[in-house]
Amino acid sequence: xxxxxxxxxxxxxxxxxxxxxxxxxxxxxxxxxxxxxxxxxxxxxxxxxxxxxxxxxxxxxxxxxxxxxxxxxxxxxxxxxxxxxxxxxxxxxxxxxxxxxxxxxxxxxxxxxxxxxxxxxxxxxxxxxxxxxxxxxxxxxxxxxxxxxxxxxxxxxxx
Numbered sequence: 001x002x003x004x005x006x007x008x009x010x011x012x013x014x015x016x017x018x019x020x021x022x023x024x025x026x027x028x029x030x031x032x033x034x035x036x037x038x039x040x041x042x043x044x045x046x047x048x049x050x051x052x053x054x055x056x057x058x059x060x061x062x063x064x065x066x067x068x069x070x071x072x073x074x075x076x077x078x079x080x081x082x083x084x085x086x087x088x089x090x091x092x093x094x095x096x097x098x099x100x101x102x103x104x105x106x107x108x109x110x111x112x113x114x115x116x117x118x119x120x121x122x123x124x125x126x127x128x129x130x131x132x133x134x135x136x137x138x139x140x141x142x143x144x145x146x147x148x149x150x151x152x153x154x155x156x157x158x159x
Contacts, residue, residue, distance in 0.1 A: 015050070015072075015083070015085075015087060015088040015089025015090060016088075017087060017088070026048065026049075027049070027050060027051060027090065028049050028069060031051075033049075033069065037049065037069050038069075039069060039070050039071045039074055039115065039132070040052050040068050040069065040070045040074075040092070040095060040115055041070055041071065041074035041075070041078055041081070041095075041115035041116045041130070041131070042071065042074050042107075042114065042115045042116075042117075042130035042131060042132045042133065043107075043110060043112045043114040043115065043130065044071070044130065044132040044133070044136070047071050047072075047073070047132070048071065048072045048073070049069040049070060049071055049072065050069065050070055050072055050075065050083075050089060050090040050091065050092050051068070051069060051070075051090055051091045051092065052068040052069060052070050052091060052092045052093075052095060053084055053091040053092060053093040053094075053095075070092040070095075071131065071132055072089060073131050073132060073135065074115070074116075074130070074131045074132060075089075075092045076131075077118055077131040077141065078098065078102075078116050078118060078131065079118070080094055080095075080097035080098045080099070080102075080116075081093070081094050081095060081097070081098070081116075082094045095116075098116045102116045102117065102118075102119075103115070103116055105117040105119070105128035106128065107128060107129050107130045107133050108127050108128060108129050109129050109130070109133040109134065109136075109137050110130065110133045112130075114130075115130065117129055117130050118130075118131060
């Protein structure tokens with residue numbers, strides 16, 4: 001995964017406090033994980049991923065693979081999930097906090113029941129989608145502070 005360029009710098013989005021000198025590999029490449037590695041919170045592969053804290057992961061999700069990964073974007077948007085170290089943005093933790101009801105949701109975009117889709121913030125709307133499916137399908141995701149609560153707003157990008 002290429003994080004740095006002469007014009008763009010995504011290091012903060014991946015939890016890299018200072019620009020490294022010389023060659024650098026993302027955590028997934030550094031550990032030799034396959035490019036087809038699937039995220040714990042969505043069915044999609046590729047992109048910026050971080051290791052999952054496995055204290056509860058294998059039990060909760062019934063996986064025997066003890067090296068599991070999660071997209072940084074999925075970890076940021078699924079409300080129950082957090083980073084063990086916010087500056088380094090790893091490991092992804094608190095997957096055990098995800099309610100079974102969320103894990104049972106079917107994404108309206110990919111039609112798969114996998115990981116932890118998030119839901120529309122409109123009170124009676126039951127629409128659910130994976131974070132990366134939303135990005136791939138042109139949905140714009142915003143956070144808004146309303147009466148002291150953070151609310152997720154999603155809309156189609158009409159530009």
